[in-house]
Amino acid sequence: MSTLADHYADALADVAIEQNSVAQIRQQLADFLGMVGQSPDLALILDSPAVQRANKRGVVEALVKQMGASRTLRNFLCVVVDRGRTRLLLEIQASFDRRLDERQGIVRAEVSSAHELADVEKAELRGALERLTGRRVEAAYRLDAALLAGTVVRVGSTIYDGSVRTRLEKMRERMASE
Amino acid sequence: MLAWTALPALAQEQSAPDPADSLTGTIFRWLNFALVLGGIIYLIRKAGAPYFRENARSISRSIRQAADERAAAERELNEVSQKLAKIDLEIQELRRTAASESAAQAERIRALARTEAERIAQAARAEIVASERAAAMELRGAAARLATEQAAALVRARVNAAAEAGLFRSFILDVQKSSS
Numbered sequence: 001m002s003t004l005a006d007h008y009a010d011a012l013a014d015v016a017i018e019q020n021s022v023a024q025i026r027q028q029l030a031d032f033l034g035m036v037g038q039s040p041d042l043a044l045i046l047d048s049p050a051v052q053r054a055n056k057r058g059v060v061e062a063l064v065k066q067m068g069a070s071r072t073l074r075n076f077l078c079v080v081v082d083r084g085r086t087r088l089l090l091e092i093q094a095s096f097d098r099r100l101d102e103r104q105g106i107v108r109a110e111v112s113s114a115h116e117l118a119d120v121e122k123a124e125l126r127g128a129l130e131r132l133t134g135r136r137v138e139a140a141y142r143l144d145a146a147l148l149a150g151t152v153v154r155v156g157s158t159i160y161d162g163s164v165r166t167r168l169e170k171m172r173e174r175m176a177s178e
Numbered sequence: 179m180l181a182w183t184a185l186p187a188l189a190q191e192q193s194a195p196d197p198a199d200s201l202t203g204t205i206f207r208w209l210n211f212a213l214v215l216g217g218i219i220y221l222i223r224k225a226g227a228p229y230f231r232e233n234a235r236s237i238s239r240s241i242r243q244a245a246d247e248r249a250a251a252e253r254e255l256n257e258v259s260q261k262l263a264k265i266d267l268e269i270q271e272l273r274r275t276a277a278s279e280s281a282a283q284a285e286r287i288r289a290l291a292r293t294e295a296e297r298i299a300q301a302a303r304a305e306i307v308a309s310e311r312a313a314a315m316e317l318r319g320a321a322a323r324l325a326t327e328q329a330a331a332l333v334r335a336r337v338n339a340a341a342e343a344g345l346f347r348s349f350i351l352d353v354q355k356s357s358s
Contacts, residue, residue: 128353149337150345162349164333168326175322
């Protein structure tokens, strides 16, 4: 079911793809929301119904100018402010990322491993995941010593668990139930 | 009583010579006395006979009534005696009944006690079995936990690049199997 945030995200994705500035807008939107997230006062100004929209718009324009962000992002943020939807910005960003990924045939994977994977291993894993999903894989890697050894990959809601921790846990359950 | 009332008059007559003291007088006095006595007897007979007859009848009725009451009392006494005689039998019968009922009740109580004891024993056996099973499970769980903890410690201590590479290779194969 499409939400209000999805509509805004769709519109921004349309413009970004049309202008061939997907990565730029994605990054600038992330930077802008990062600034808002780091400043409670700024978040309060944007979210408060007591602050007039013209004033909010002025703040947004000043920030965008300071960031050197694109006119597209400036216009989009002004539309959001004018329509009083600043509270939806985080949701819009998440939806925007998802929709861009869908349109570009990208699937995101979270890869956890007990030790740092070599570039060859990362490439091999990405290849295997791309064959598995039929889409381009953008993977984020992190270390997790609690896995003991092995690798865990999360793609969407699916988890591929090759960690020793999980194998030991299954072994413990089998031993306890026998 | 009439004789006594006549005595003072006779005493006064003796103080002075009186013609009545003559033989004729004496005879007349005795005649007079006889007439008065006869009158009194007549009156007594006439008025007293019905009274005495009635009194006699009353006494007779009382005697009959008393006889009837005595007979009734004797009948009651006989009945009571018969009842008393039967009471012994009834008491014996009651004792026999009570004894048999008591025995039946005791048997019922013994049966109930046996059933209850069996039920308690079964519950205790079931509880023992459940406790044994729970203890065994707990023991297996503890053993499994210890074994896996030791295995994890061994893995931490001994895992090396070659082992990691082997695990990674195995994982890639699993992912590839998932896609096929």
